[in-house]
Amino acid sequence: MDVVLETRGLTRTFGRVVAAEDVNVQIRSGERVGLVGPNGAGKTTFLNLITGYIRPDRGRILYRGTDITGLPPRTITRMGIVRSFQIPQLYPGLTVLENMLLAIAARSGRGMDFWNPLRREHEVAEAMELLAAFNLADHAERPVGELPEGGRKLLDVAMALALRPAVLLMDEPTSGVSTRDKFEVMEVLMEVLRRSGVTTLFVEHDMEVVYRYAERVLVFHSGRVVADGDPQTLFADAAVRRAVLGWE
Amino acid sequence: MKLHRLGGLILIVLFVGLGLLLPGWSRFLLTLALARGLLVLGVVLLMQAGLVSFGHGLFFAAGAYAVGFAVRDLGVRDAFLVAILGAGAGLGIALCIGPLLARYRGIFFAMLTLAFSMILYGILVKAYRITGGTDGLRIAPPAFLGWSSPEEHLGSVLYLFTLAATAGMVFLVFQYLRSPLGYTMRAIRDNEVRVEYLGLSVSRALYLAILLVGAMGGLGGALNAMSVGHVDPNLVYWTTSGEFVFVALLGGTGSVFAPLVGSIVFEFLRTYAYKYIPYTWQMGLGLIMLAILGFAPGGLWTLYELIARRMSGWTWSWKRGA
Ligand SMILES: Nc1ncnc2c1ncn2[C@@H]1O[C@H](COP(=O)(O)OP(=O)(O)OP(=O)(O)O)[C@@H](O)[C@H]1O
Numbered sequence A: 001m002d003v004v005l006e007t008r009g010l011t012r013t014f015g016r017v018v019a020a021e022d023v024n025v026q027i028r029s030g031e032r033v034g035l036v037g038p039n040g041a042g043k044t045t046f047l048n049l050i051t052g053y054i055r056p057d058r059g060r061i062l063y064r065g066t067d068i069t070g071l072p073p074r075t076i077t078r079m080g081i082v083r084s085f086q087i088p089q090l091y092p093g094l095t096v097l098e099n100m101l102l103a104i105a106a107r108s109g110r111g112m113d114f115w116n117p118l119r120r121e122h123e124v125a126e127a128m129e130l131l132a133a134f135n136l137a138d139h140a141e142r143p144v145g146e147l148p149e150g151g152r153k154l155l156d157v158a159m160a161l162a163l164r165p166a167v168l169l170m171d172e173p174t175s176g177v178s179t180r181d182k183f184e185v186m187e188v189l190m191e192v193l194r195r196s197g198v199t200t201l202f203v204e205h206d207m208e209v210v211y212r213y214a215e216r217v218l219v220f221h222s223g224r225v226v227a228d229g230d231p232q233t234l235f236a237d238a239a240v241r242r243a244v245l246g247w248e
Numbered sequence B: 001m002k003l004h005r006l007g008g009l010i011l012i013v014l015f016v017g018l019g020l021l022l023p024g025w026s027r028f029l030l031t032l033a034l035a036r037g038l039l040v041l042g043v044v045l046l047m048q049a050g051l052v053s054f055g056h057g058l059f060f061a062a063g064a065y066a067v068g069f070a071v072r073d074l075g076v077r078d079a080f081l082v083a084i085l086g087a088g089a090g091l092g093i094a095l096c097i098g099p100l101l102a103r104y105r106g107i108f109f110a111m112l113t114l115a116f117s118m119i120l121y122g123i124l125v126k127a128y129r130i131t132g133g134t135d136g137l138r139i140a141p142p143a144f145l146g147w148s149s150p151e152e153h154l155g156s157v158l159y160l161f162t163l164a165a166t167a168g169m170v171f172l173v174f175q176y177l178r179s180p181l182g183y184t185m186r187a188i189r190d191n192e193v194r195v196e197y198l199g200l201s202v203s204r205a206l207y208l209a210i211l212l213v214g215a216m217g218g219l220g221g222a223l224n225a226m227s228v229g230h231v232d233p234n235l236v237y238w239t240t241s242g243e244f245v246f247v248a249l250l251g252g253t254g255s256v257f258a259p260l261v262g263s264i265v266f267e268f269l270r271t272y273a274y275k276y277i278p279y280t281w282q283m284g285l286g287l288i289m290l291a292i293l294g295f296a297p298g299g300l301w302t303l304y305e306l307i308a309r310r311m312s313g314w315t316w317s318w319k320r321g322a
């Protein structure tokens, strides 16, 4: 299969902290990749680098063979690389539905439309369908601020999904979501992504989730990718387990 | 939606009636309040994105002087043409300074707008030959599509003209507030990063809003100039811009109508305060502002909302009781 996303020698330091060090990764089209590693390993930094939120000190990022290093998040998003956030990034002054509708309007190329209403029947229907998939339909007309942490997390993911990405990067999509709802939501989400062939990278601390939904796992440690393989093989590796995942 | 249209129609009828019934001087005040209300509305629209414009006199003066020049130098007297020229002048200024303004936030945005307005003030004062310096320019009464109103009706005609233009702008803004761009502005105040991560350009959205606000401000300046019959550099002095911000806070940001209500209240308040407490009227306004901040930080509009909620509460309990 063809490589969609590739990083070459990606390096970034913050003062004395090395948040990314010579990261070389190739992601193939349609892959579902789990990013794991201890706190501060550089997982979020990796997503920040790919989406242009921060610039690498060294190295390049290629998307379908095009160099996208140094492009702003807006441009990268428009090219089809979309992300959700570890800490939900929402518009608390708007309702849940309005948050979704703005994402849909942006995708439809009418984010700067100043004449037609934001609420269009078919777009509302689409938003409601997505919200329903994340068990958020009942909260549609509520201000985002009233959502519990888990709900805000899912809304953040739903907004990313509304952009119809080619590559979706999710930063701990279900942290804060109750264990009971977690698998139900992941099941729906991953099924949608699989069916529409979206290349997916997701950061996850819950190894059970990774085991179930990732075809491939990248293990981060101190800014480096220290292991790369399918979850069965990786989790069987004693060195990875002990040193990186902290399992016995 | 239908209800909104009905409400708008009732409001217009009400205002037309008011204009015909009120004595000349209060109709004049109402005219000025509507014209200036467009500037206040602009300030409020930018506030929605978290930006405070402290140089809104810039658009006000641009529109007003465009009228002055058009009447004096081009011999244009038609009110419609003059209004369009005024809006065009505001738009022109916004087109030039908008790209720079859109890059700044918070206090820097406020200071930058202030700086631009003071530059225009300086130019208007210094370029005496062109602008008449501090004396300003006199503006002959306008004509309306070839028809000149008799002197004694000019006030009413200008009032109706201003009312129609304001109503048009209110409709436009109403539409804008429900549009994706209107929501994008509120989203920018909440979380700029996520706006960019939706693939939207924050600076482009702000630029568009500044253009809208600039054109609307220019129109307000032109309407004001036609009624007053005179323009001078005070239109762009910082106290004028400060007044727009003051009125924006007085009225509140709860609705398109809040800035207009604020503007009307302010115009009458100032006139009465000036009449009855000529030496301490500013202090009076200060105290009123304190009261607003203390009891209705959302502006006068919160009072209206409070009453409206009470009333709907009453009717509801009355219905349940029945
Ligand atoms: N903007 C920044 N400024 C300074 N240091 C940063 C910045 N971003 C990340 N770091 C540092 O880089 C290192 C990697 O952080 P990163 O957020 O990528 O870790 P992570 O793997 O996502 O961790 P977690 O699982 O806790 O989310 C950390 O030591 C962090 O403190």
Ligand SMILES: [Mg+2]
Pocket (backbone or CB within 6 Å): A043, A044, A045, A086, A171
């Ligand atoms: Mg992280």
